Amino acid sequence: STDARNAMAKELANAYSRIMPRQKKYFSNRLAKWTKREDAVEKTMRQFKSEHGDVPYAATEQVAYYLLSDMGLTDKTPQGYLRSTASGGEPAPKDLQGFQELLxxxxxxxxxxxxxxxxxxxxxxxxxxHKSDVPVFDVSEQMPADSKDLTAWIASLVESLDTLLDQEEESERSDDGSATKPNADDADGTNDGDDSNDADSGGQPDPGK
Structure with missing residues (x-):
């Protein structure tokens, strides 16, 4: 979480400064440089929050709960499933079924x-x-070996999630735009463009209604 990262960075700088008082300026400078990078990440997170709004999500485990909360996402994971995974147990069939239906x-x-x-x-x-076309965001509990540091890892997660949701929103817009618009002569959209059957219909209501 944002609060935890900032609190830990300050506590580390203060602790090292107490242990090595002659190096206090060095640690203060290091903290200032870290804070500058952290501020950039938090700015990106605020931008994400303003663009994507209150996005509902569910999680196989609460590994990214605090990060996603800071980004404005809302956790909709079924409570029964949450309790079982938090205690290290297997979810009950009913809870698992409810989770599947959610997806x-x-x-x-x-x-x-x-x-x-x-x-x-x-x-x-x-x-x-995957079958329900719900995007899956993969995240690990520990920082990957290819990440330079914690700040870089958090920044990459924010960027990846932003890209994933942008792609999903673009896909939904494309799907909406491909829908065939109703014929102007048929406000209820039931006109198939062929008027040759009108006489045979005898004015009967459309069975599809």
């Missing part, structure tokens, strides 16, 4: 998946998400 009915815009804790349940949920 199938697209009541969330995103599934967050912990890549370091794969299980039959998480595999089932990610599979359901």
């Amino acid at each position: 199938e009915k697209r009541k969330v815009d995103l599934l967050v998946n912990n890549t370091q804790e794969s299980s039959d349940a998480s595999n089932m949920l990610t599979g359901t998400a």
